[in-house]
Amino acid sequence: MRRAGTLSLQRRLQSGKPGVVIDGFTGVGGNAIQFARMHCKVVAIDIDPLKIELAINNAKIYGVESRIHFVVGDFLQQASSLKADVVFLSPPWGGPSYKNVKKFTLDLLKPKDGYSIFQIIRKITRNIIMFLPHNVDLLQVKELAWLSYPPLPLELKLEINLRIYLLLMAMIQIEENYVQNNLKGITAYFGNTARASRLR
Numbered sequence: 339m340r341r342a343g344t345l346s347l348q349r350r351l352q353s354g355k356p357g358v359v360i361d362g363f364t365g366v367g368g369n370a371i372q373f374a375r376m377h378c379k380v381v382a383i384d385i386d387p388l389k390i391e392l393a394i395n396n397a398k399i400y401g402v403e404s405r406i407h408f409v410v411g412d413f414l415q416q417a418s419s420l421k422a423d424v425v426f427l428s429p430p431w432g433g434p435s436y437k438n439v440k441k442f443t444l445d446l447l448k449p450k451d452g453y454s455i456f457q458i459i460r461k462i463t464r465n466i467i468m469f470l471p472h473n474v475d476l477l478q479v480k481e482l483a484w485l486s487y488p489p490l491p492l493e494l495k496l497e498i499n500l501r502i503y504l505l506l507m508a509m510i511q512i513e514e515n516y517v518q519n520n521l522k523g524i525t526a527y528f529g530n531t532a533r534a535s536r537l538r
């Protein structure tokens with residue numbers, strides 16, 4: 339199975355120093371392990387101790403456990419004290435019922451709505467990668483790029499609106515992720531993780 343965005347992640351991270359990556363919702367470590375295999379130092383956080391135990395075991399199988407610092411805890415509570423070059427998030431989608439909605443709006447993400455999660459991680463870095471359902475409202479995802487920047491005064495906002503809009507569109511990239519020809523999810527890249535592929 340191809341992990342979310344792994345191939346293009348490789349290209350993106352190869353274009354600069356890998357640095358430190360936080361995986362805030364590690365689960366059993368699928369993504370954290372791929373980052374470590376790309377020579378990043380990884381901080382892998384999950385609220386569920388059993389998931390972290392399984393992730394440590396999986397990291398050992400891949401021989402990358404020395405590059406991953408595992409933490410049992412609430413990522414959103416710890417975020418304000420964390421530093422990293424990139425934050426990767428694969429937050430819970432609220433169970434299989436995500437498939438039943440035509441458009442998955444960001445308020446359906448867990449443990450908080452997508453806007454709140456993005457605001458919290460934005461304080462760590464602008465270089466953010468999010469794995470989201472295939473039916474996510476893409477307009478809302480693009481709106482998140484706006485949250486990366488401090489609010490502008492209204493007169494300035496009107497004057498340079500179009501220019502800023504075009505700039506922000508360059509600061510986000512969306513990749514579709516397929517598993518056996520089925521669109522499983524999308525990966526949204528913000529900040530330098532979006533720009534890196536253009537540097538090649």
Ligand SMILES: C[S@@+](CC[C@H](N)C(=O)[O-])C[C@H]1O[C@@H](n2cnc3c(N)ncnc32)[C@H](O)[C@@H]1O
Binds near residue numbers: 383412448449
């Ligand atoms: C969709 S899974 C992540 C899957 C992971 N990327 C993988 O490859 O296995 C979401 C994970 O977020 C964890 N989680 C939920 N709320 C959390 C929180 N506040 N802080 C940290 N982890 C949390 C859950 O325990 C779950 O393992």
